[in-house]
Amino acid sequence: MLRLAKWLVRLYPRGWRQRYADEMMAVLEQHSVTWRTLADLAVGAIVAWFTWERPGLWGFRYLSGICLVSLIALCTYCAIQQPMRWAANEPQLRIARAMAQSLSAGLPVSARAGGPVVDLPSSLDPFMIVYDQDGRVRYANGVLDGKTPHLPDGVLAYTAVHGRDVVTWQPEPGVRIAAVVEHYAGHGGGFVLAGRSLRVTEEDEDALLRGIALAWGVAVGVFTAGLLIWRRRSRIASGLHV
Amino acid sequence: MREGQIQRDQGELNHRFSDPPLLILISLSSGPKHGYAMMQDILEFSGTQLEPGTLYGALARLERLGLIAPLASEDRRRPYRITASGEAWLRDRLQVLERISETSRRRLALRVATGGWRC
Numbered sequence: 582m583l584r585l586a587k588w589l590v591r592l593y594p595r596g597w598r599q600r601y602a603d604e605m606m607a608v609l610e611q612h613s614v615t616w617r618t619l620a621d622l623a624v625g626a627i628v629a630w631f632t633w634e635r636p637g638l639w640g641f642r643y644l645s646g647i648c649l650v651s652l653i654a655l656c657t658y659c660a661i662q663q664p665m666r667w668a669a670n671e672p673q674l675r676i677a678r679a680m681a682q683s684l685s686a687g688l689p690v691s692a693r694a695g696g697p698v699v700d701l702p703s704s705l706d707p708f709m710i711v712y713d714q715d716g717r718v719r720y721a722n723g724v725l726d727g728k729t730p731h732l733p734d735g736v737l738a739y740t741a742v743h744g745r746d747v748v749t750w751q752p753e754p755g756v757r758i759a760a761v762v763e764h765y766a767g768h769g770g771g772f773v774l775a776g777r778s779l780r781v782t783e784e785d786e787d788a789l790l791r792g793i794a795l796a797w798g799v800a801v802g803v804f805t806a807g808l809l810i811w812r813r814r815s816r817i818a819s820g821l822h823v
Numbered sequence: 824m825r826e827g828q829i830q831r832d833q834g835e836l837n838h839r840f841s842d843p844p845l846l847i848l849i850s851l852s853s854g855p856k857h858g859y860a861m862m863q864d865i866l867e868f869s870g871t872q873l874e875p876g877t878l879y880g881a882l883a884r885l886e887r888l889g890l891i892a893p894l895a896s897e898d899r900r901r902p903y904r905i906t907a908s909g910e911a912w913l914r915d916r917l918q919v920l921e922r923i924s925e926t927s928r929r930r931l932a933l934r935v936a937t938g939g940w941r942c
Contacts, residue, residue, distance in 0.1 A: 586875075601879050607899040608858040608875045618874050625876025632880075634887065 582614040589619060592626040597633045639812055646804045654797040662786055666759075669782040670747055672707055673761040676775035677745075680709060681765040684773065690720045701725045702756050707777040712737060714770040723776060725752050732762075737772050740764050750776065757783065843873055843881035844890075848905055848913045851891060857900040858882070885909070 586609050590602050612618065631642060683693050690711050699708035701723055708723030716737050721729040730752035740746045740762045750758040760776040850856060850864045862873050873881075882903065885891045890909035894902045905913070 597883065601883065603899045604858055604896070604901045605875055605879050608862070608878070611859045612862070612875060618876070621874035621876035623876075625880045628880055629883070633883065 582619070583609060586614045586618055586622055589622040589626060592623070593629045594633045594635060596635050597629045639808070643805070643808055646808065647801060650797060650800045650804060654793050654800070658790065658793045661789055665782060665785060665789070669759045669777070669779060670761055673759060673775035673777055674747075676707055676709060677761040677763040677773045680711070680773040680775070681763040684711070684765040684771070685767045687767045694720050694722065696722050699723045701730060701752065701758065701776075701778065705778050705781060707775060710774040710776075712772040712774070713768075716772075719771065725756065732774065736762055740772055749779065843877050844885055845913075845916055846871060846873065847878070847881055847885060848890065848909055848916075851903060851905040852910070852913060855894055855902040855904040857897070857902045859900070861903075 587606060590598065590605055590609075593602070609618075631638075631645070680693050684690065694709060694711065696709070697706075699706045699722055701708070702725065709720070710718060710723060710729060710732075711720040712732075713719050716732075718729050723730065732750070736746055736748060736750075741764060744764050746762045748760050748762070750760040752758065757779040758776040759779050759782070760774055762772055762774045764770070764772055846865045846869055847861060849868070850861045853864075856864060858875070858878055862875075862878060866872050882891065886893065886903075888908075889906055890912055891903045892906050894904055
């Protein structure tokens, strides 16, 4: 415990350590060190970094504040964007699972397929592609430039091993698809891909990003103004405030 | 809530309401002391166990404000003394505390005498 406490003293700013570390070590050697002592030293080190007068203190405070505001903005974006992105997969998960179950039960593709042709660059509707075990297309109602788009190599191989793959598929620049690929066992085995354009989701994500960026800018502005006022006041402050 | 739990929570409350700079100045008002001696003295007169991180955080602050001053180091142990500004600040704080204490006593006595709250 004492060794850990002495190590924690090394976390204080250099100037602070030059001034107080020796006597603090002497106190620690006499003191009964507990977890509370360690927590107290850790908190004390953080406080010292923000309060110990030294060249660059205000810059350190400013950078720390900007980092904190940025971290909060990033976490907020991720906390909203990730569920939004996962929700975009939900219909495809259900479609792919239902089709895979149907094919595994020995039913023909036509039992569940037969929807209208979906033009990937323009339509927001879900589409489906059924592959055989060798990756040949058995059925497709999603087209790109009049043809069934080519799925990147490796997706079907991954699905064959893991049973399912969830990917963002970009068959051509500007066309992004939330795709779910599921393995099925009937008819010699194969794969079902259910996909849907990410256009609306990505527009929502862009709007979210703009909102978060605006909030970040406002927060940085308020923080900068607050810090400047604090700096000015602390420089002209006379009188005692403990 | 169980009696033991209540006592522990009240002890924690006492600790949270402790004021390290005030306790340090009160300790130094009886003469210069080094860090560990201050911790022992404060524990004795207030029941508050200051940890080294809190103690030296408060000492650094008091020294920066000129309320205490370091003396020559004895080995690695450096004693501190209260300055004239520190004494003046302590007197002011004690006067405020006495007013608070007196008001509290008077109001509690009034409540006991009337047997309840007066609205």
